[in-house]
Amino acid sequence: MKKFVKPLLFLTLAVFIATSAMAAEGGNPRKGKHLFKKTCKSCHSADGAGGEVTPMTKTQAQWDRLFKKKKHDEEAWKNLSEQDLKDVQQFLYDHAADSPQPQTCG
């Protein structure tokens, strides 16, 4: 029995880690939300230069494609580190148009 415990624990841990569904490995959506509000909203509001953008603007696949190809004005992203970008990507992915949404009126 003892010799099974270590590999069993490892397997359990591995399985637990393996089933995390993250768009960007190691992206923190809460930090991403904060960064989005602080950095992106100034340009991506209704009357901003970048036009209104919310997580619902694109689907999960579209967000992934945008960040993978870095299809964005480089100047605007210059102050965001690689980790920051992962965080923002995860936030946008988690709340994308085709992600589960809370159901309330309004």
Added chain:
Amino acid sequence: MKKFLLLAMAALVAFPMTAFAASSEEAMMAELQKQIADLSEELEELSDRLDGPERHSALDRIEFSGDLRSKAHSIHYQDVTFNPGINVDFQDFFEKLAPATQPNPEFPNGLPTWQLGPLGGFVGFNPMNPDFQDANGAAVMDGIADFGQGLTPVEMASLNTSALDSMFANLYNTNPTLYNDLLTNFGMWAGPGGMQGAGVGAFPMALQPETYDINNDILYSTRLRLNMNAKVWDNVKFAGRLVMFKNWGDSTGSKVFDSWNAFTMDGTNSGSTSGDWLRVDRAYFDWSNIADSGFYVSIGRRPSTYGPPTHFRENELRGGTPTGNVMNLNFDGITIGRNIEDWTGIEGMVARFCYGQGFESEWGNGELFNELDKIKDTHFAGFNLDLYNDGTNFLQATAFTAQSINDGFKGTIAFPNQYAALFAPTLNKDIQKFPNFNFVTRVQPSTEIGDMNLAGLVFSREEENGINWFTSGGWTQMRPNGDAGMFGGMGTDAVFKAQLSSDGTEVMMVPDTAGEDKNRNGYGFYAGVQVPAPKGKVGLEYNYGSKYWTPFTQAQDDVVGSKLATRGHVGEAYYIVDVNPRMSIKLSGIYYDFEYTGSGSPVGKPKDIDDVKDGKEYSLLPAIDTAYDLNATVTVQF
């Protein structure tokens, strides 16, 4: 595509034509022209192909998504007690009975024909000597009521049993102990100095309480939900949901009435199994940011079920607007709301005013017969405030009032033949030949019983390490108006009075007033935690409801009954395996410990379950003591 074309054009323009000899120049021109022609052709083809999807997108306006849930339950009830009885105004009954016990001066020669009173008279049955001969006419007591004492055979032949004859004979035959008690009490009342203060007392309708266990070893159900979303205009959208919820092997759409959960009715359609048809669970529009004010208006069948914190055990995000421990009911209504983060600076703050009508008292209830003066429209209105919501912490309050609640709703049931034996002897004569044929009947309430106020508060938090937890409390207040129907008034039982039927053949007990009309407060508490576990999460939940706890949560789809409406304790433990982001398996056990009767309904007096089991209290519906529901669920989302 555009880029390619531009590049091609740019290449054409930038190409230094003079650097080449004339013949290669011509060849290059020809090549470029061919390329342009090819590009144009491809563009045209793409444009034609795009035409189709563009048309499709404009005409196919509804976005569908949904989920399919299959569930298997094993349900076990312990100590279910059926001890029916009613409260009777004995003072009134004895006053009405008294004339019938006096000799009739028109028949001075000892014929057992008494004076007629409001309940008629005794014609063939002598309550003072109910059993005076056997089946052969010999003077032997055989324990069966006899008729015609003191009458000749000719007179006997023309005998028509009166309503009082039937009532007392029936009582003598079925419950001789009760019969003797009744006569003794009447005797004491009618004796010197006793003609008042008989008061209201219990009238049992069964010989003794029947207590039994019930085991539903396997019950399967299927639930299909189809979400619909559509854009109406830039700031107007439509959202809705269709639900099919059935148990395997049943598409009758009705249940034999044995509890308040057995109704098929508007308010619980999404949480009560019916059949293989789709019902509309929600359908409403949102008209947002009206005139740039930030306000929105939403009208339709509301998203009023699976509100926080009840969504955690469903393994979903918030499923509805109002606090789920006080409001979990389908209803149609109007909401006016606004995200007030810009006013208060508090993240995620949303204020909503909600209104709905839960019961229509005229249309569809036979209003043209003009006999509906006792039932009223039920309106409810209140506030729902998301006080704080930053994606981690969530705080919400709901408070509303329900005006003019009646002793029931409009719904359909299959008539329980067990009630015919208790209340409808004429019907019972025939229906007992068809014990398994339960006629389906539309039921509507009989009278307004009062108003209610309700409030709930919930706080939930999602920790960084994946642990989610929540706590919530609720308060309900009953404000009865003193009226009652057969099953009671608000938080109280009815007092029945004896009355002769319209054709004079039967003494009926009809509900007259409520036993009391005191305001009653009820309290509920609901808390839970979810902890990450291998491949998913483990959850533990507990809720408690006090004696008069009466939330509007009847649309919860728990088979034993809405667990949050329980007047007692409920514990739930579950393990959710997230097979993939769109599919999960849940293994759960729910244990109910009912302390009082009437969970989930404002009608009737809550009785201590132990008192019902001991025969000290009566309940027209079977009373459950404890129950457990072991279930396994697999849900797929699409």
